[in-house]
Amino acid sequence: MLLGRPRTFLLAALAVSVVLGVFQGLIDPYYVDVLTRIGINITLAASLNLINGHTGQFSLGHAGFMAVGAYTAATMTMFVGPQVLPTSAPVAVAMFWFLLALLAGGFVAAAAGVFVGAPSLRLKGDYLAIVTLGFGQIIAVVFRNIEPLGGALGLNGLPAHTNLFWVFAAAALTVYAITTMVNSTYGRGFLATHDDEVAAEAIGINTTRCKIVAFVIGAFFAGIAGGLYGHFTLTINPKGFDFNRSIEIVVIVIVGGMGNTTGVIIAATLLTLLPEGLRTLAGMSPAFRWIGESRPLLYSILLICLMLLRPQGLFTFRKSSQVKA
Amino acid sequence: MTEFLQQLINGLSVGSMYALIALGYTLVYGVLRFINFAHGDVFMVGSFVGFYVGRNFSKTTWGGGLFVMIVAMLACAALGILIERLAYRPLRNRSRLTVLITAIGVSLMLENAGQLVFGANPRPFPEVFPSRQFEFGQLVVSSKDIAVLMVTVTLLAALRFLVMKTKIGTAMRAVSFNPQAASLMGININLVISFTFGLGSALAAAGGILWAYKFPKIDPLMGIAPGLTAFIAAVLGGIGNIPGAALGALLIGIIETFVKGSRWSTWTEAIAFVLLILILMFRPAGLLGKLQPEKV
Numbered sequence: 001m002l003l004g005r006p007r008t009f010l011l012a013a014l015a016v017s018v019v020l021g022v023f024q025g026l027i028d029p030y031y032v033d034v035l036t037r038i039g040i041n042i043t044l045a046a047s048l049n050l051i052n053g054h055t056g057q058f059s060l061g062h063a064g065f066m067a068v069g070a071y072t073a074a075t076m077t078m079f080v081g082p083q084v085l086p087t088s089a090p091v092a093v094a095m096f097w098f099l100l101a102l103l104a105g106g107f108v109a110a111a112a113g114v115f116v117g118a119p120s121l122r123l124k125g126d127y128l129a130i131v132t133l134g135f136g137q138i139i140a141v142v143f144r145n146i147e148p149l150g151g152a153l154g155l156n157g158l159p160a161h162t163n164l165f166w167v168f169a170a171a172a173l174t175v176y177a178i179t180t181m182v183n184s185t186y187g188r189g190f191l192a193t194h195d196d197e198v199a200a201e202a203i204g205i206n207t208t209r210c211k212i213v214a215f216v217i218g219a220f221f222a223g224i225a226g227g228l229y230g231h232f233t234l235t236i237n238p239k240g241f242d243f244n245r246s247i248e249i250v251v252i253v254i255v256g257g258m259g260n261t262t263g264v265i266i267a268a269t270l271l272t273l274l275p276e277g278l279r280t281l282a283g284m285s286p287a288f289r290w291i292g293e294s295r296p297l298l299y300s301i302l303l304i305c306l307m308l309l310r311p312q313g314l315f316t317f318r319k320s321s322q323v324k325a
Numbered sequence: 326m327t328e329f330l331q332q333l334i335n336g337l338s339v340g341s342m343y344a345l346i347a348l349g350y351t352l353v354y355g356v357l358r359f360i361n362f363a364h365g366d367v368f369m370v371g372s373f374v375g376f377y378v379g380r381n382f383s384k385t386t387w388g389g390g391l392f393v394m395i396v397a398m399l400a401c402a403a404l405g406i407l408i409e410r411l412a413y414r415p416l417r418n419r420s421r422l423t424v425l426i427t428a429i430g431v432s433l434m435l436e437n438a439g440q441l442v443f444g445a446n447p448r449p450f451p452e453v454f455p456s457r458q459f460e461f462g463q464l465v466v467s468s469k470d471i472a473v474l475m476v477t478v479t480l481l482a483a484l485r486f487l488v489m490k491t492k493i494g495t496a497m498r499a500v501s502f503n504p505q506a507a508s509l510m511g512i513n514i515n516l517v518i519s520f521t522f523g524l525g526s527a528l529a530a531a532g533g534i535l536w537a538y539k540f541p542k543i544d545p546l547m548g549i550a551p552g553l554t555a556f557i558a559a560v561l562g563g564i565g566n567i568p569g570a571a572l573g574a575l576l577i578g579i580i581e582t583f584v585k586g587s588r589w590s591t592w593t594e595a596i597a598f599v600l601l602i603l604i605l606m607f608r609p610a611g612l613l614g615k616l617q618p619e620k621v
Binding site for chain 2 (some may be wrong): 058119122123125126127129130131133134135137138141142144145243247250254293294296297299300301303304307308311
C-alpha cells in the first residue's frame with residue numbers, strides 16, 4: 001500500500017497541490033517548470049503502469065493518447081470556449097472550462113484506448129508492442145493531416161491554464177484511482193491477467209475485459225496529462241508526441257519497476273530531475289561537457305544494463321514478486 | 326500506363342530493399358522467437374560503413390561497389406554477432422518482454438551513438454556504383470533500380486541455397502523447429518544463433534548500401550522507418566517464413582510507392598501500420614505462415 005491508507009494519501013497530496021498552486025507565484029519559474037514536468041510525468045507513468053505493469057500488456061503508444069488528449073483539450077479552450085463563454089468571463093469560469101476541457105481530452109483518449117486495446121485481445125508481447133507503436137504513429141499522421149488543427153505545424157498560443165495545482169491534483173487522482181482500483185476485488189483481475197492469463201481465464205476472470213479496461217483507463221489519464229502538457233508548453237505539434245516520447249514514459253515505468261506504483265513515482269521524479277542535474281554538471285566545467293551531449297546514449301545504456309542486471313526495476317525490493325512481465 | 330510502369334519499377338526496387346531487411350527479422354525470429362528491434366539500426370550502420378569505405382578506398386566501378394558492399398556486410402555481421410553475444414544471450418531464458426525491452430535499448434543506443442560518432446546531420450552518400458539512365462520509349466529506368474533488383478535476387482537465391490542445401494542451413498532449420506531437440510542431436514545452438522544474427526545483419530548491411538545508393542542521403546536515424554516497415558513486411562508474409570518475408574516486402578514496397586505517388590501521399594507513413602493491424606486482426610499468421618495453437 002502506498003504511503004499508508006490511499007485516502008489519506010489522496011487528501012495529503014491534494015492539500016499539497018492546493019498549497020503549491022496558491023504559492024506558485026513565490027517559487028522561482030525554473031523550479032515551477034521542473035515541478036510541472038515531474039507532475040505530468042508521474043501522471044503519464046502511473047497510467048502506463050496500469051497497462052504495462054499491473055495488467056502485463058506492453059504498450060509503446062502512450063504518447064498517442066497524450067496527443068489525443070492535448071489536441072482535444074486545446075480545441076475546447078481555443079475554439080469551442082470563445083464561442084460558448086462570454087468574452088469577459090471571470091477566472092473561475094475559465095478554470096471550470098479548463099477542467100471540462102481536460103476531462104473531454106481524457107474521454108476522447110479513452111475512446112482511442114478502446115481501439116488500441118482491441119488488438120490486445122489476440123496479440124501479446126512483441127506483436128502488441130508493435131501494434132501499439134503503430135497506433136501511436138497513425139495518430140500522429142492523422143493529426144498531421146487535420147488542417148484545422150494546424151497540420152504538421154501544430155497549434156500555437158494555447159492559453160496558459162496549467163499550474164502546479166492542476167498538475168499535482170491530476171497526478172494524485174491518477175495514483176489514487178489506479179492504486180485503489182488494482183487493490184479492489186475487481187482490480188485483482190488485472191493482476192491475475194498479468195500473472196497467468198490462461199489460469200485467470202480458467203477461474204472465471206474475463207481477461208478480455210480486463211485488458212480493454214486497462215487500456216481505456218490508462219488512456220484516460222494519459223489524455224488528461226496531454227491536456228495539461230499542452231496548456232503548459234502552449235504549443236503542440238504531432239512531432240512532440242512521437243515514439244521517443246512514448247519510450248521516455250516506458251523507461252520511467254521500467255526503472256521504477258513494472259507494477260510498482262511507489263517505484264514509478266520515484267522514477268518519474270528522478271528521471272525528470274536527472275537531465276537538469278546533468279545539465280548543471282555539464283555547465284560547471286568544460287571537462288563535463290560531454291555528459292550533456294551523450295545524455296540519450298547514457299539513457300539507452302542504462303536501459304540495457306537494467307534489463308541485464310535488475311529487470312524488476314531499481315525500486316522493487318520484494319524478492320517474492322518475481323517480475324514476469 | 327507509362328507512369329504506372331514507372332511506379333511499379335520504383336515500388337519493386339524499394340520493396341526488394343525492404344526484403345533484404347525483412348529477412349533479418351524473419352531469420353532471427355525463426356531461431357529465437359523474438360523481434361530484434363535493433364535490426365533497422367544495423368541497416369543504418371551498414372550505410373555508414375559504406376559511406377566511409379566508399380569515400381576513402383573505392384572508385385565508382387561495379388567492382389568497387391561490390392567491394393564496399395562486402396566490407397559493410399562483414400562489418401555488420403560482426404556487429405550483429407556482438408550485439409547478440411553481449412545483450413541478448415545473457416537473457417536467453419528470461420521473459421520475452423525483458424528481451425524486447427533490451428532490444429529497444431540496443432536500438433536507441435545505436436541511434437544515439439551514431440549521432441555522437443557520425444554527427445546528426447544528413448551526409449551525402451558517395452556514388453559507389455556507376456549509374457546511368459536507360460530509356461524504353463517514354464519509360465526511364467535508372468541503372469540504380471536494375472542494380473538493386475539484381476543484387477537482391479542474387480542474395481535471395483544465395484540465402485535460399487544456404488538455408489536449404491548446406492549443413493549450417495539445416496542446423497538453422499532444426500533449431501527453428503525445436504531448439505531442445507536440435508541441441509540433443511548435437512547441434513551447437515549458440516553457434517547457429519550467432520550465425521543467424523551475422524547472416525541477418527549482413528543482409529541488412531547490403532540493404533543499407535543499396536538504400537543509400539538509391540536515396541543518397543544518410544543520417545543516424547535513417548534506419549527507423551525502413552526497419553519498421555520491413556518488420557511489418559515480415560509479419561505480413563508470415564514471420565519466420567523466408568519466401569513470405571520477400572513477398573510481403575515487395576507488396577509493401579509497391580503499395581507504399583503507389584500511395585506516395587497519389588494525392589494521399591501525406592498518409593504514406595500510416596499505410597504500413599494500417600496493413601499490419603489489418604493482417605494481425607484477420608490473419609495473424611501472415612500470408613504464408615501457419616498458425617500455431619497456444620500450449621498451456
